[in-house]
Amino acid sequence: MHLTYFDCNAQIGKYSVKHPEAFTTADELVKEMERVGVSEALVFHSMAKEYAPCVGNEMLLAEIECKPIHPCWVVLPHHTGEMPAPDELLSQMKARGVRALKAYPNAQGFTLADWCAGDLLDMIEANGIPLFLDMDQTNWGQVAEILSSHPKLNLTLLRQSYRIDRFLYPLMEKYAGLRMEAATYQVASGIEEVCKRFGAGRLLFGTGLPYTDAGPAIAQITYAEISDEEKRLIAEGNLRKLLAMTSDK
Template sequence: MTSHQILGAAITVVDINRVLGPLPNDAVPSRDETGLVRELDRMRIDTACVVHSHALHGDPRDGNGRLSDIGDRRLHPVPVLVPGPLGTGGWDGEGTAPLVRLCPDRHGWNTTGPHALGLLAEVSRANTTVLLAWEAVTAAEVHLLAGAVPGLRIVLTGTGYRSLRDLGELLDTHPLLHVDTSTLAGHRQVEWFAQRYGAHRVLFGTGAPVTDDAGPRHQLDTLDLPDGDAALVAGGNALRLLGGAV
């Protein structure tokens, strides 16, 4: 693994939130593994946690199965979980990924239903971290979920400036909630989160190719934070949350 210079320090850059595979209405470079790795090189990103687009837009079991075909060690599989008897099955953490994604809006399930809470309790016991898009849930649902499974680490993605009041209340209440940088594009938003809640709760993520990767990557180079905090945001927090598996 290589490392890059950010604010004068050599650190590892980990994109916690990226998609591998074709998109329904766009010919993206990351439609295959070779193209995605080329994009990481272009953006000076050392490694990425990837969900397969077939798991997002089709059957999660099919998309999750395609993750086993990944050969490049810079790409780390992120399966999509669906609870219940029609879902993706249980989660014991043995030999499985340290990061998973939830898409209740796309796959039609209730985040605080009994099947979901049972599965997420298993995820929490396995010390697995969850990616959850802000657009997929309401603030009230996040509050109920984090309260019902208090040991569950959640990274909220795609938050943006319109969510700041609700998001701030949630972060004040639930210490295991984190945010990614994919849409924190407002003036000094990343700095504000890092200074108010701690840099350990902010992770570099792009959401690419669904959302832009150049903006968050440039933002990382220009963060007005101490070098140690910038290193945490860039990749240190991902390495910690994922147990060094990245």
């Protein structure tokens, strides 16, 4: 069967610990996507993570114009004035076609606990905006606290490793909005087990480009012993639904 892939986890921009083969531009990302057969990607800018969200988010929009790339902004709590207040942030996202957010609390020195990011998470939850979070930016206790305070949050965990089922399952059972990137969930037959227990709607295709190869993420889906419809959901459908868009770009 032919699958269309919509990558939930790619990056452009220069970054500090770049290995020799990694690329940095949107053109190079699109070229690699074409080589491996990925149609679209949700992308954030490295400068938004490593330098300043207000700078990197603008660079992202400027660099992805007219490409099969959708923007994902990096956000901070607004208290220091580095980020608009939640209502203004929402207005800007709508005006500029941004439908997803990422947070880097460890790298950027804040917490997603309610006393610090509660207003931001309230807005994200109330508007059904997908929030992406690298697992090295948080811990399972904090994920549980975030979801306890914001039970309808659409939270997708990225780069979450394979040693996680004993933490993951109880949270998956309790919170329907908790999802994860499939590629780094390298539990043997784990894709099948998650689909059986929680449904294919809880997994998203993500490559990790340009940090990691795309081939592993693709093979994990094409060889999965799940239905074709479940494969379509993981490869493309779940992200498209989260971003509330049709195949229009």
